[in-house]
Amino acid sequence: MSQTPIRRLAAREPEFLSTLDALLAFEAEADGRIDAAVTEILQAVRTTxxxxxxxxxxxxxxxxxxxxxxxxxxxxxxxxxxxxxxxxxxxxxxxxxxxxxxxxxxxxxxxxEFTEADGTRLGQxxxxxxxxxxxxxxxxxxxxxxxxxxxxxxxxxxxxxxxxxxxxxxxxxxxxxxxxxxxxxxxxxxxxxxxxxxxxxxxxxxxxxxxxxxxxxxxxxxxxxxxxxxxxxxxDMVAGPSEVLIISDGSGHADWVAMDLFAQAEHDELAQSILLCTDAGFIDAVHDAIDRLLPTMPRRDTIARSLANRGALIHVDSLEQACALANRIAPEHLELALEDAEDWIAHIRHAGAIFVGHWAVEALGDYCAGPNHVLPTMRSARFSSPLGTYDFQKRTSIVHISQAGAQHLGKVASILAHGEGLQAHARSAEMRLKV
Structure with a gap:
């Protein structure tokens, strides 16, 4: 029997979604000492x-x-x-x-930049x-x-x-x-x-x-x-604890999956490592591998606390259900440890990075695969993206309005400005009409 304390859940259980949401919930506790210290430091540096x-x-x-x-x-x-x-x-x-x-x-x-028929040029x-x-x-x-x-x-x-x-x-x-x-x-x-x-x-x-x-x-x-x-x-962001979600169909190596869970758990005890798997027997094998491999890890105490605090091994009924749960979780790192992994990429809408297939271990992404390892956490992959070149560039709109364009656009702007009760806006546009 497995000894490592990590949740074993089944997606078909009546209270599963509420249990999952509670597991995912993370609120950084407000620490008055940190707040006071940072306030003092910011003010001192700003002043002196x-x-x-x-x-x-x-x-x-x-x-x-x-x-x-x-x-x-x-x-x-x-x-x-x-x-x-x-x-x-x-x-x-x-x-x-x-x-x-x-x-x-x-x-x-x-x-x-592009040019409209009347000579108006718009760009970025x-x-x-x-x-x-x-x-x-x-x-x-x-x-x-x-x-x-x-x-x-x-x-x-x-x-x-x-x-x-x-x-x-x-x-x-x-x-x-x-x-x-x-x-x-x-x-x-x-x-x-x-x-x-x-x-x-x-x-x-x-x-x-x-x-x-x-x-x-x-x-x-x-x-x-x-x-x-x-x-x-x-x-860039205020990041939360590191996260990995692994979707498995039981076709991989249990030891590999266990070590991939460890790789996130060793960051700190608040890191999150979750497995979604369609094969109950493979989940047993992963749990056995966790028990066997954990004593060999230098950071085993941190890993054990992380798995106990926020980890889970979850039995799902289908890969479709697994992908739906993945989109609900919106993980920082998502591993598709599947036999036909390519086929399931299209089912994923929310993830910081997707690692496709048994060879695409997340640890390679941390160091040398090429894509950025600064990724959205705490479900923010629903609305944000990895750090990238675009984060160090800004975009400025360029607006060249031709005289002909001002006749058409001025009327449109005038109507909308009057509708908003902004008469100076309207007059500003109207003054360009029939000049």
């Missing part, structure tokens, strides 16, 4: 700039620094980190970067953002893949300047992160983190210029700071 950033870096990261000069890394240090990598590390980083770049180059938007001008801030976690939680996934689409879009912030608690610098910054062409790197780094990017300081958008993951303080500065600058 560099001095506040230096003080918070000394306090939180244990760095004995006196000025921002000591917190900016020269490009030579990034290149030195790149040179210090083992050959296989450098090759892997380069291959991943090249694949991410090729994929995102296909997303680049272009300006366009696509312009890259001037300056973007990239937050990268530091210390033990160091993710060079985050540098690739955020910096490369920004550079492909044509962003003028990319400023990276990465905390280095107690002076710990991750050479892979710095090497990734070198490979992707990050312009400036500051060894600062937390809400103070977000504030510096959002408001600008004497040393760090204000950016137009902040992207990249962080802890609860970083997430709250990003939420607070939205409007002053743009942000």
């Amino acid at each position: 700039g560099d001095a506040a950033v230096v003080e918070y870096t000394r306090r939180f990261d244990g760095l004995d620094v006196q000025s921002m000069v000591a917190l900016e890394l020269p490009r030579s240090e990034l290149l030195l980190a790149l040179d210090s990598l083992r050959p296989e590390q450098r090759e892997a980083l380069t291959i991943a970067a090249d694949r991410v770049r090729v994929y995102h180059e296909r997303q680049k938007g272009e300006s366009w 001008k696509v312009t890259p953002l001037d300056r973007v801030g990239l937050y990268v976690p530091g210390g033990r939680a160091s993710y060079p893949s985050s540098v690739l996934m955020n910096a490369i689409p920004a550079k492909v879009a044509g962003v003028g300047e990319l400023i990276m912030v990465v905390p280095t608690p107690r002076g710990e610098k991750n050479p892979l992160v710095l090497a990734a910054a070198a490979i992707t062409g990050v312009d400036r790197v500051f060894t600062i983190g937390g809400a103070q780094a977000v504030a510096a990017l959002a408001y600008g300081t004497q040393t760090i210029p204000q950016v137009d958008k902040i992207v990249g993951p962080g802890n609860a303080y970083v997430a709250e700071a990003k939420r607070r500065v939205f409007g002053t600058v743009g942000i």
Whole structure:
């Protein structure tokens, strides 16, 4: 009998949908301490700039620094980190970067224009953002893949300047992160983190210029700071815990499915790993594999808590039902672990990324497949998309109205403006009539 605590559910049970919705529900608990700390930090950085950033870096990261000069890394240090990598590390980083770049180059938007019969010209001008801030976690939680996934689409879009912030608690610098910054062409790197780094990017300081958008993951303080500065600058998203949903027909390997569930669960105890399967016997095999493989995992305690808290193995009656549930769940990552996986892509409307077939493991998407690994969570795939080149470009409407066009459009605008009670709008349009 299986010992790992993970829910076993059946879609035919009377209360299944309410049970599923409760399992999916995630509300980040409001923490008064985080709220108060972020409020204080944002205000201090906005008011005193560099001095506040230096003080918070000394306090939180244990760095004995006196000025921002000591917190900016020269490009030579990034290149030195790149040179210090083992050959296989450098090759892997380069291959991943090249694949991410090729994929995102296909997303680049272009300006366009068309001309109507009366000479009116309408169009759209696509312009890259001037300056973007990239937050990268530091210390033990160091993710060079985050540098690739955020910096490369920004550079492909044509962003003028990319400023990276990465905390280095107690002076710990991750050479892979710095090497990734070198490979992707990050312009400036500051060894600062937390809400103070977000504030510096959002408001600008004497040393760090204000950016137009902040992207990249962080802890609860970083997430709250990003939420607070939205409007002053743009942000990518405030992401929730990582998620994977696997749809299986029992044709795959139980060990593979178990490990794919682990791969999400090891992020943290709030991560969500769910299996939808038409084969009850295969669900038993997956559960047995979980029991057998879990003791071998270095992060087994985190995985076990995640599976117990928010995981589920669900028996469904058909693949049609599985796809309908997948659209209800709208997962960050969806694996179609099916014999005829291609046939079922059209049934999926809501997912951050779809991994098709038994070989398309989600872990490859995290690092080197090419598409972005910054994906919508908490069911937001119903209305939002992966991070991409388009997130670093803005679109401006271009309107050239010919004299002939103004005669027709002016009448239309006049009627609608009077209907809204906006007489100045109407007169403005009418003054162009029969000039």
